[in-house]
Amino acid sequence: MFEFDYTFHWVTVWNVFPEMLSAAVVTLEVAVTSMFFGLIIAVFLSLGKDSKNELLSTPSVVWIELARNTPALFQIYMMYFGLGAFGIHLSPYVAVLAALTFNNAGYLAETLRGGFASIPNTQMSASRSLGMSKLQTYWYIILPQVLRKVYHPMTNQMIWAILMTSLGTLVGMLELTGKTDQLQSLSFRTFEFYLVTAIMYFVIAKTVLLGSKLLAYKIFRGDAQ
Amino acid sequence: MKLIKKLTVIAASVLAIGATSASADKLDKIISKGKIKCGVVLDFPPMGYRDAKNQPAGFDVEYCKDLSKALGVKLELKSMSFAQRIPALNAGKVDVVIGSTSDTLERAKSAGFTMPYFVFKLQAMVKKDSGIKTFEDLKGKKVTAALSTTPETEFLKNQKANGWNASDYFSSKKESDTHLALLQGKADALITTDTTIVELLKLPKYKDYEAGPFVPGFQDFVSIIVKRTEYGMINYMNLFIHQQVRSGRYKELNKMFYGNSPVRKLTIDGIYY
Numbered sequence: 454m455f456e457f458d459y460t461f462h463w464v465t466v467w468n469v470f471p472e473m474l475s476a477a478v479v480t481l482e483v484a485v486t487s488m489f490f491g492l493i494i495a496v497f498l499s500l501g502k503d504s505k506n507e508l509l510s511t512p513s514v515v516w517i518e519l520a521r522n523t524p525a526l527f528q529i530y531m532m533y534f535g536l537g538a539f540g541i542h543l544s545p546y547v548a549v550l551a552a553l554t555f556n557n558a559g560y561l562a563e564t565l566r567g568g569f570a571s572i573p574n575t576q577m578s579a580s581r582s583l584g585m586s587k588l589q590t591y592w593y594i595i596l597p598q599v600l601r602k603v604y605h606p607m608t609n610q611m612i613w614a615i616l617m618t619s620l621g622t623l624v625g626m627l628e629l630t631g632k633t634d635q636l637q638s639l640s641f642r643t644f645e646f647y648l649v650t651a652i653m654y655f656v657i658a659k660t661v662l663l664g665s666k667l668l669a670y671k672i673f674r675g676d677a678q
Numbered sequence: 679m680k681l682i683k684k685l686t687v688i689a690a691s692v693l694a695i696g697a698t699s700a701s702a703d704k705l706d707k708i709i710s711k712g713k714i715k716c717g718v719v720l721d722f723p724p725m726g727y728r729d730a731k732n733q734p735a736g737f738d739v740e741y742c743k744d745l746s747k748a749l750g751v752k753l754e755l756k757s758m759s760f761a762q763r764i765p766a767l768n769a770g771k772v773d774v775v776i777g778s779t780s781d782t783l784e785r786a787k788s789a790g791f792t793m794p795y796f797v798f799k800l801q802a803m804v805k806k807d808s809g810i811k812t813f814e815d816l817k818g819k820k821v822t823a824a825l826s827t828t829p830e831t832e833f834l835k836n837q838k839a840n841g842w843n844a845s846d847y848f849s850s851k852k853e854s855d856t857h858l859a860l861l862q863g864k865a866d867a868l869i870t871t872d873t874t875i876v877e878l879l880k881l882p883k884y885k886d887y888e889a890g891p892f893v894p895g896f897q898d899f900v901s902i903i904v905k906r907t908e909y910g911m912i913n914y915m916n917l918f919i920h921q922q923v924r925s926g927r928y929k930e931l932n933k934m935f936y937g938n939s940p941v942r943k944l945t946i947d948g949i950y951y
Contacts, residue, residue, distance in 0.1 A: 542864050634826050643768065
């Protein structure tokens with residue numbers, strides 16, 4: 454039976470809204486930073502995985518396999534308590550940042566690899582035969598095509614990174630979800646707090662999506678939808 | 679036509695009776711259904727935990743059993759986290775929560791609190807050689823408590839009042855995570871209830887640890903909670919708590935879970951409740 458009778462006390466939420474906003478900034482900060490470092494590492498991982506040298510390819514394969522096939526929640530826990538067991542103490546913030554970077558790098562590496570693999574080798578020979586250097590070929594022929602292929606999956610990963618930060622609560626990090634948890638326990642106004650938080654996540658994700666679409670329009674001159 | 683009229687009257691009265699019984703309060707509903715759904719928190723020994731056979735056990739679990747017996751209904755225990763207590767009540771997943779809920783005035787705007795059924799003191803747990811003897815010694819030390827709990831709130835209040843560095847404190851998601859953080863040396867001290875510390879210190883892995891200073895000037899009275907609007911339930915629960923003490927059951931359970939430590943007074947001097 455439907456047993457929901459609840460009077461919303463919105464004023465409780467507005468009183469602490471600034472605190473929630475600054476927690477949302479932490480969320481965005483962790484997501485953006487982990488994407489930035491994740492992307493840099495992903496370039497090396499994708500090159501490493503395709504390398505014929507096993508010393509380079511094995512660590513890359515292990516990283517990518519672990520990052521993609523274990524839960525992000527588990528990865529965060531391992532960074533915090535797992536390393537803690539060996540006396541390496543990361544703060545909740547650094548542990549979450551490290552875990553999300555680990556996760557993002559794994560996914561982005563595969564995205565990049567897929568992008569490069571989709572460009573036929575024949576393009577290289579074709580442009581070389583026209584007298585372009587190897588570097589020129591990469592810069593003018595290959596990269597623009599790869600960018601088109603990987604841009605939208607990368608946007609997806611960005612959104613996913615924002616939502617994954619909420620797992621930081623697991624190790625006591627006070628990002629948006631953790632802060633909300635703390636605030637609602639003081640007043641027990643559960644539904645107000647979680648509703649506002651859900652809307653905030655939605656707005657953040659939508660804004661990022663919109664921004665990336667505008668950016669895509671600009672760099673691809675409108676031909677990448 | 680007469681017959682139709684009669685039938686209409688009968689139908690209307692049946693509906694009216696139905697409508698009256700639909701507005702029956704929670705207490706009526708529990709009695710007529712013959713079952714009470716009781717929420718307990720099972721990571722907070724000895725108030726709630728799982729025993730060696732993975733069965734729910736503890737002071738709160740015993741209170742749920744006593745309550746269902748008093749009501750003459752079957753008991754359905756629902757295990758939950760501290761954070762789930764209020765949503766579970768509001769969504770009707772449980773009828774009552776016996777889960778060591780601290781009775782703040784702010785929370786009482788959202789949930790219906792009974793009179794206190796237990797009282798804790800908040801205390802630090804530290805390593806024996808840490809040199810932390812008084813509450814002031816915690817200044818500049820790494821301190822942790824479980825996120826969204828009264829130990830956390832009260833410690834933060836003191837930290838702020840004393841002007842200590844806020845970054846020396848960190849939250850842990852669960853009570854058990856605070857224990858792990860202390861063992862791993864992430865924290866120099868954890869803040870929790872005195873009763874929890876007594877339980878932890880019984881375990882061999884805490885042989886190098888001891889009960890530290892108390893959080894000053896605070897007694898953590900905890901209540902049973904129901905929906906704020908369920909006065910019938912609140913009245914019943916108040917009498918239940920009273921009877922538990924009068925009948926000696928409270929003392930008996932205190933002995934069962936806290937050994938020889940003195941039975942806690944549920945009142946403070948000078949005022950009822």
